Amino acid sequence: MQTNFSPEQLADPHVAESETILRKCVHCGFCTATCPTYVVLGDELDSPRGRIYLIKDMLENGRAADTETVTHIDRCLSCLSCMTTCPSGVDYMHLVDHARVHIEKTYKRPFKDRLARSVIAATLPYPSRFRLALGAAGLARPLAGLLKRVPFLRTFGIMLDLAPAALPVSRAARPAVYAAKGTPRARVALLTGCAQPVLRPEINDATIRLLTGQGVEVVVSAGEGCCGALVHHMGREEQALQAARHNVDVWLKVAEEDGLDAIIVTASGCGTTIKDYGHMLRLDPTYAEKAARVSALAKDVTEYLATLDLPEREPRGLTVAYHSACSMQHGQRIAAAPKQLLKRAGFSVREPAEGHLCCGSAGTYNILQPEISAKLKARKVRNIEATRADVIATGNIGCITQIASGTEIPILHTVELLDWAYGGSKPVGL
């Protein structure tokens, strides 16, 4: 597309990058068709092509963000389905990242939105605070209905609704080195995550058991923090970069101690962000190269397992509906590996229709955009239930909580099923 930036504007490397991205878009409209928000709302402003145009106009004119533009950018799930579809290779992810930072800097949200966003940014990325908040939520749950009726407090009512009724006993993987069984063949670091160990500690347990069982030494490093994805998607750039730098330091320390073959991520949402550290920190001279190294090491757990050549297992007579998280299929472009692993492990795999569409979880989306999120959840659950599978497998904690709240079919992380197939105990809830 034609762009209209002055040389002064292009001197800003962020604007220059966005310009390059915009130039690639030929406005063909293919991406509209696979964008979940366009599919449910039917308005081009809620499609990738529309958002790209809104962003282009805002940036070209060097304007502060306006309500109309913010509304439609806020509705973007960052599912990146548009990037999988785009034949022209438009890097929508980094364009919308830039737009979000611009919005955060130039737009004053109404007070209640600011409050809700601050609460999210201050709790979710910190497991201890998150756990505390969920505990409090348990006590406050009876108030949810009431809160939702007060427009000002609506978001908090929704957050209470989403908090699980009972928390699993905490046995989150502690910082330690988990030795490989047999001759060690590799050494990896495991990102235990922030929300995940609180909501489903079983996932990390299963990952450690499965990897060590295959001769892989697993390091859970002390001091590892949130990957930064949540705040990154809210346009809180500094907070996100701080998180990234912190983790880069932690993992490179592990690497220096005794070498590191991979950084294993069990939540694909986090994986997408960690794989982007190199890009996020490209303008930071002290971190650019280090961050790129960390990004290169980052692997989704299924991506890594696929390189281990796990043995074939007898069929178990259990059908699994595999739900590919957006961050998995679009963000990291990992499509076949999880399904192949499940098949090899003896499960029969079914793929729900409209697999490219988001379930509506999308980080904090289900809190901030509850109506669209609910529509997408209902659609996803309908497609999954149509497969008549015994169990749902997926690779992202956000999808697990979202889908679990809409169906009776048990839902597990893919590694929980794999761990079971390769000697672990039967997953809880199956």
Added chain:
Amino acid sequence: MPETIGFLKPRQAVLDRRREIVADLGDLLPEGCLISDERGLKPFETDAFIAYRRMPLAVVLPETTEQVATVLKYCSRYGIPIVPRGAGTSLSGGAIPQEDAIVVGLSKMARILDIDLFNRTATVQAGVTNLNISDAVSADGFFYAPDPSSQLACTIGGNIGMNSGGAHCLKYGVTTNNLLGVKMVLFDGTVIELGGKALDASGYDLLGLICGSEGQLGIVTEATVRLIAKAEGARPVLFGFATSESAGSCVADIIGSGIIPVAIEFMDKPAIEICEAFAHAGYPLDVEALLIVEVEGSEAEMDSMLAGIIGIARRHGVMTIKESQSALEAALIWKGRKSAFGATGRIADYICMDGTVPLSQLSHVLRRTGEIVAGYGLRVANVFHAGDGNMHPLILYNINDPDEAARAEEAGNDILKLCVEAGGCLTGEHGVGIEKRDLMLFQYSKADLDQQMGARAAFDPQWLLNPSKVFPLEGRPAA
């Protein structure tokens, strides 16, 4: 970029009433169906023909036929122009608005209403995408045949507007051959129905007139289309040639011999490289031209048809022949082809031409096209429906460079004139839109155009529907 094609001058009376009009439309439609904010209108200023842009007065996104009728009735009362819009993938600027127009977008009317496998028909709202129809009936062994490369996104309403075609139209025909009926709103809000599930309705064949009418005769809100049973098997085969000319004459000979495969698609070297980079379809990279020929039927039928085609290709010195070995490979071959235009965006901006020529002229026109574009100091990539002689030279240029942009447009005009001179026509399937409007006189006599305009006026006496398009601004009947 300097614009050489003009739009109608906006009606001042309409511009002056903007606020009232917006307020009235707001009253007529449910919440969320009106866009009037300047920021929100901006993304609607163009379609896939991005060289031209015009802001609309407002955009409405009705949810029902009744709402479309209400809006049209209102607009006709106040003399407000209307621009219908499907997915906005038009390559000729058919959906580009104008300053005094209301864009009526069909994107919220995207439900499949009825699938009748017994009668092999589907009835859908106009905003349903082309591919959605095939997806909905695929498990039952059917598909909707016309398959524009944009089928993922373009709507059936837009397909009717442009009488769109696609790779598989060689065997199954274009939109007009597969459309059975429409529900349509006329300029004054009257709702009419044409055709139906039966193959041939009595009376005038107005459906044929509607197909390709570029939103000027009414707004289609529902369409009934024919479904076709999938063949037992289908196999795309890649034929690589050392020159574009030999590939071109091979196509002419295949069709000349009476063999009608499902599709014959052509790509030259630049196009092959662009598509391979995106789709990794396994196209040969060491050839100058590639034909994708698809055959279908039982294994025996496919083998026998292929044998005939291979024989002809050998006579034209084919270098490589590669049959797809799996459904996945076949899907990738088509994915690469169907993404060709979009994927071109990886290397340059482009104008996509759409002329049709007799097959005997294919080689000649291809060679002249290359010369014309080179003469303007630009590059070209060719990827098109060769079996139909429907050429799509993509003129590559830099849209941020006004001089290059002007040269690209001139080269395009020369190519279209070349097609007409070669005995072909200005448009194969992308429509006239704004792009080819002023070239219409090159193809048609004044009497031809007057007759067409007469038909148009019978449907829309006030010329309110998409008025800047199709017919040159001079020579129109006085309003």
